[in-house]
Amino acid sequence: MTGEAFEWRPIPEELQQVVQLLQHSQSPDTQTQRSVQERLDQLNMHPEFCCYLVFILSELKDEQVANRSLAGLILKNSIRLLWSRLPEQIRAYVKSKTLLAISDPHPLIRATVGIIVTTIVVHEGIAQWPSLLPTLCGMLDSQDTLLQEGAMGAIQKICEDSADMLTPQEHLDTLIPKLLCFFNSPHAKLRALAVNSVNCILLVQTDPLNNIMDVFLQQLFSLAADTDTEVQKQLCRALTLLLDSHLDKLVSQLGNIVEFMLLRTQDANESTALEACEFWLALAENPAVCKEALLPHLPKLIPVLVRCMRYSEMDVLMLKSDVEDDSAVPDRQEDIRPRFHRAKTQTQRHSEEDGTSIDPEYMEDDDVGDDASTEWNLRKCSAASLDVLSGIFNDDFLPTLLPILKETLFHSNWLIKESGILALGAVAEGCMNGMTPHLPELIPFLINSLQDRKALVRSITCWTLSRYCHFVVQHDHNLYFKQLLKELLARILDGNKRVQEAACSAFATLEEEANMELVPYLSEILATLVEAFNRYQAKNLLILYDAVGTLADSVGSNLNQPQYVQTLMEPLMAKWSSLSDDDKELFPLLECLSSVATALHVAFLPFCEPVFRRCTALIGRCLQQVQVALERPNEYDMPEKDFLIVALDLLSGLAEGLTDHIDPLVASSQIVALIYQCSLDASPEVRQSSFALLGDLSKACYHHLQPCIHMFMPILTSNLNPDLISVCNNSIWAIGEVAMKMGEGMRQYVPALLPSLIFVMNREKGPKTLLENTAITLGRLGINCSAEVAPYLPQFIRAWCLALRNIRDNEEKESAFRGLCIMININPAGVLGLSAPVWALRQLGDILYCGDARGMLFAYSWSQLTANSARLNDSKPVFEVSAFGVEPGKMNPHEVNSIETLGENKLIYGGAFDNAVRLADSERPDKEFIFLCDAIASWNHPQPDLKMMFSRILHGFRQQVGDANWVAFTSQFPIPLKQRLNVQYDGGLGKVGGAVKGGPGKVGGAAKGGLGKVGGAVKGGRVISTFNGHEGNVNELVTRSEHEFVSASEDGTVRVWDTRTAQASRLIRICDEPQLRRNGCGIGVCALDICGSLMVCGGDIDLGLWLFESGTLITRMQCDREPTMRHLVAKMDSGRILCGGTSSQLFEYSYSGEHVTSVKTSASAVYSIEQNKFPGRQMTTVAGNSHLIDAFLCLGYVSFSLSTSLCAQE
Incomplete structure (x- = not known):
């Protein structure tokens, strides 16, 4: 083929x-x-083949449309594979010719052009085709409807595939207004494409719409009565997206929107109804708003959702519901869903509430409706909506739902009955309390429905019963359990494959709930499962493996009986031998064998060696393939890493089950080197499984790891990122296992480990298993590395206790609590003494909060200070904690510059550690120790020496604080906790007498100060969230409401923050105001206060009075200050402004800017002023660069000064 690019023919x-x-x-x-x-x-x-294809598409108008379109699709594939290698002149030719066909009269050709255009943009970026969007926007201005449709179609596809490439300045500021104009187009297709395009943008970036949101909403609402189906669908999608990004803009119209969505959820077009139904799921993401918006509408919404859960006539045909017995029909390959192995997660199987997965997916294993379709549809969406909404409204659902269930469950039409059973299952979790009185009637009904003549009814009944297994297991076996087990086992061998699948899944759930209660029935269970191996086709075999593995997990070593071992292992090993190394059926089989090996322990030894050898061979081969693919990516694809993961997990199961019996196999293999390679893999799942195996081998045969453990520890440390939950979990678990074997040798790694472990431990709403493993590992580190860990007790003690309070007595729990007790012995006070200037003050109720130059937060009881001012040398803080999690003296600067209160029990503070503001709890430390007591009380049978440790801690604390304080403190305890501690620990909560011999307050040689602050049990200052945005240190904070505060920074700005989004909603650049002078030292804003509509602020810049809302300067304070003086603090109160800075003087100004008076303080620089309004004792406190806090009853003399260095002088 020949030809020149620009004149190609x-x-x-x-x-x-x-x-x-x-x-x-x-x-x-x-x-x-x-x-x-x-x-x-x-x-x-x-x-040049691309030139021929685009020529046929754009120039051969007389050619068949099918051929022209096919040429375009082949061109699209060529672009995807070859675009970067095509000569520039050919790429230019393809672009120009493609756009020529954009107004073709045939819709198929216009659509094909849009596909080619977006494919080019995806592969070279929008920046490489700068004229594209201006050209397309210009086409939209044409009067040619076909040209408009072609251009709009291309824009929509670009937005769908590449909206993240579009920037406001270059693209969106022009494009979005153009799209909004077409919301009112007379052509429905253009309206729909325009809304769809904006939705695609909204899905990936919301900022470009912020400035025109009101116009956007107005245009959207105008489409409510549009008769076009696609427009209605896109409108529903837009409103759903806006719930996430701009809920505040929708709140006032939510009532109308809910009514509209109710109507659209019943739309005859299922695609539109599905988009509308998504709205309920999105609204449920904000439970408070959802509850307020939907409560009046529940009587309408619930019946609509239940109706939408019925199978349609087309569903019934597609599912072949008339075929009841298809068990002998082989599965088609397309019927078998892709199965992705979930890498092993190390869990604490001793929790009181087992079965909580780290990242549960509602639809993943609980496929609502069990319709054998992976496609998300209206039925599934409606059931999921009913589920999540019932979790929000709980029993408020039932007055509307119960009559519907009564009607549907017993309906003669099997389709209606089936939908009722599905609805009953969907609300199981959310409405369990209210449904419980009805379950004695409903459970037998469901069990009987397992024999229904319709397979779809039998299958959905299996699913619904699985949702109520917890109730079944809780009651006498003769009531429900035996009959349910019998019927489920019968359904596992049902003649219908769909029922087999549902029954197997339901039985796996029953196994998880029943656990050891299955042991008496093992013979019948195993006989059924083995028979299922003979009957099942390929798809259901995958679920059968899961049921067998779950059985092994649930009954554990009870499977280790000769008759059970022979029965179970024969079909499993037959499958093992029949599968090739690249057969994906190995995934579930290996998972199953991992659980079985763990349960059988030494009984698995006869099968161990071939399994171990094959797994190591699989790992080695896969790692070699990975290396080849990395070195020669153009020649080799990356291998399927699931083979790697499942092999690692099976070896982990072998190590856990066989313990030291695996030693000879490890010794004669290269498994340690293979684990090391896997621990460096780019795949999180591979690393996750490698860490699980590393931990299991540490327990089973640590001596094989010891020579190279120094290579593993940095890798484990680098994987403590809680955003990768399962990787982080397994890494922490492995660290704990290594720590138990390594002893004092672990000390060198503690400084690198602790910051991440403490961060994970305090993570809000962290996964239960992750928190349990983190707590156990921290406790285990405390056994041999207590001196390194004990100083940090205040930063994790409460979260630690909460994480382990529900753990059953066992070795892991014991080791963790031993470590905790050792750390409390070393650090009973839990905090360091202070001697540093106070930079920030704030009063909240009776508590005066202080922040100092060393980054510490501490607090005094204001009533005690003012009532006992003559005995101030006896005053002690009620708590002390590191504000930024940094040990004082280890890093500078990190002073606390400002503290503000937010609501009744929250603080916000900022300083010089970084440029962020932190939101933290402000609770008193005496609220902390109760959690330690609760954790101690969680033990049923601690070892005698451990029980003695607990007793000494409790008695020591009681003796140290005295009788009156102890009674007041323990009065907060729930009665069961008091009674349990009294019984277990010699009347520990009774009279003060009877302390442990050896003297209270000296637990194992504890430091002076005793256990008045056991383990530094401090909650005040625990960070909840962090607000980032300032480009300089945060100097001052002011609270406006529970959800809004204002910050001032060294970057010369004032920012307004929303605590609900952790985002800045406004920015005022104080440093840009030309009327204010600077001191020549910078542009920082240090002083800030707001009263009503007025704001005072200054720093290196003159102090000025501003209108807050408009950000307009009113007046400049008339200051006779030194040219280099810096204003550090300002307070507004009763028409006056108090100000301090790099001077010993406290200044008073009027709102007009006039200087009223000045008084001298104890400091040479004033950092903080607080107007304390404790009833009957109003005064002003001032702190600065001394160790004194001055208290003024009136602004003329110092009433008294409080020293903050007393703790250090003890």
Whole structure:
């Protein structure tokens, strides 16, 4: 093929050959299609082949539309594979010719053009085609409707595929207003494409719409009465997206929106109804708003959702519901869903509430409706909506739902009955309390429905019963359990494959709930499962493996009986031998064998060696393939890493089950080197499984790891990222296992480990298993590395106790609590003494909060200070804690510059550690120790020496604080906790007498100060969230409401923050105000206060009075200050402004800016002023660069000064 780029012309003979090739490609003959494909592959080697394809698409108007469109689709595939290698002139030709066809009269050609355009943008970026969007926008201005539709279609596809490439300045500021204009187009297709395009943008970036949101909403609402189906669908999608990004803009209209969505959820077009139904799921993401908005509408919404859960006539046909017995029909390959192995997560199986997965997916294993379809549809969406909404409204659902259930469950129409059973299952979790009185009637009904003549009813009944297994297991076996087990086992062998699948899944759930209660029935269970191996087709075998593995997990070593071992292992090993190394059925089989090996312990030894050898071979082969793919990416694809993961997990199961019996196999293999390679893999799942195996081998045969443990520890430390939950979890668990074997040798790694472990421990709403493992590992580190860990007790003690309070007595729990007790012995006070200037003050109720130059937060009881001012040297803080999690003296600067209160029990503070503001709890430390007591009380039978440790801690604390304080403190305890501690620990909560011999307050040689602050049990200052945005240190904070505060920074700005979003909603650049002078030292804003509509602020800049809302300067304070003086603090109160800075003077100004008076303080620089309004004792406190806090009853003399260095002088 020949030709020049810009003047390219096709050679007629070659053009005709390509056209004929396109015609032949549509032949039904397989051999013809194969020949065509081979020829296409050959032609793709020639760059000019793309020119022929685009020429046919755009120029051959008389050619068949199917051939022209096919040329475009082949061109799209060529672009995807070859675009970067095509000469520039050919790329330019393809672009120009493609756009020429954008107004073609045939919709198929216009759509194909849009596909080609977006494919080019995806592969080269929008920046490489700068004229594209301006050209398309220009086409939208045309009067040619076909040109408009073609251009809008291309824009929509670009937005769908590449909205993240579009920037406000270059693209969106022009494009979005243009799209909004078409919301009112007379052509429905243009309206729909315009709304769809904006939705695609909104899905990935919301900021470009912020400034025009009101206009956007107005245009959207105008479409409510639009008669076009696609417009209605896109409108529903837009409103759903806005719930996440701009809920505040929708709140006032939520009532109308809910009514509209109710109507659209019942739309005759299922696609539109599905989009509307998504709205309920999105609204449920904000439970408080959802409850307020939907409560009045529940009587309408619930019946609509239940109706939408019925199978349609088309569903019934597609599911072949008339075929009751299809168990002998082989599965088609497309019927078998892709199965992705979930890498092993190390869990604490001793929790009181087992079965909580780290990242549960509602739809993943609980496929609502069990309709054998992976496609998300209206039925599934409605059931999921009913589920999550019932979790929000709980029993408020039932007055409307119960009559519906009564009608549907017993309906003669099996389709209606089936939907009622589905609804009953969907609300199981949310309405369990209210449903419980009805379950004695409903459970037998459901069990009987397992024999229904319709397979779809039997299958959904299996699913619904699985949702109520917890109730069944809680009651006498003769009531429900035996009958349910019998019927489920019968359904596992049902003649219908869909019922088999549902029954197997339901039985796996029953196994998880029943655990050891299954042991008496193991013979019948195993006989059924083994028979299922003989009957099941390929798809259901995958679920059968899961049921067998779950059985092993649930009954554990009870499977280790000769008759059970032989029965179970025979079909499993037969499958093991029949599968090749690259057969994906190995995934579930290996998972199953991992659980079985763990349960059988030494009984698995006869099968161990071939399994171990094959797994190590799989790992080695896969790692070699990974290396080859990395070195030669153009020649080799990356291998399927699931083989790697499942092999690691099976070896982990072998190590856990066989313990030290695995030693000879490890010794004669390269498994340690393979684990090391896997621990460096880019795949999180591979690392996750490698860490699980590392931990299990540490327990089973640590001596094989010891020579290279120094290589593993940095890798484990680098994987403590809680955003990768399971990787982090397994890494922490492995660290704990290594720590138990490594002893004092672990000390060198503690400084690098602790910050991450403490961060994970305090993570809000962290996964239960992750928190349990983190707590156990911290406790285990405390056994041999107590001196390194004990100083940090205040930063994790409460979260630690909460994480382990529900753990059953066992070795892991014991080791963790031993470590905790040792750390409390070393650090009973839990905090360091202070001697540093106070930079920030704030009063909240009776508590005066202080922040100092060393980054510490501490607090005094204001009533005690003012009532006992003559005995101030006896005053002690009620708590002390590191504000930024940094040990004092280890890093500078990190002073606390400002503290503000937020609501009744929250603080916000900022300083010089970084440029962020932190939101923290402000609770008193005496609220902390109760959690330690609760954790101690969680033990049923601690070892005698551990029980003695607990007793000493409790008695020591009681003796130290005295009788009156102890009674007041323990009065907060729940009665069961008091009674349990009294019984277990010699009346520990009774009278003060009877302390442990050796003296209270000296637990194992504890430091002076005793246990008045056991373990530094401090909650005040625990960070809840962090607000980032300032480019300089945060100097001052002011609270406006529970949800809004204002900050001032060294970057010369004042920012307004929303605590609900952790985002800045406004920015005022104080440093840009020309009327204010600077001191020549910078642009920082240090002093800030707000009263009503007025704001005072200053720093390196003159102090000025501003209108807060508009950010307008009113007046400048008339200050006779030194040219280099810096204003550090200002307070507004009763028409006056108090100000301090790099001077010993406290200044008073009027709102007009006049200087009223000045008084001298104890400091040479004033950092903080607080107007304390404790009833009957109003005064002003001032702190600065001394160790004194001055208290003024009136602004003329110092009433008294409080020293903050007393703790250090003890």
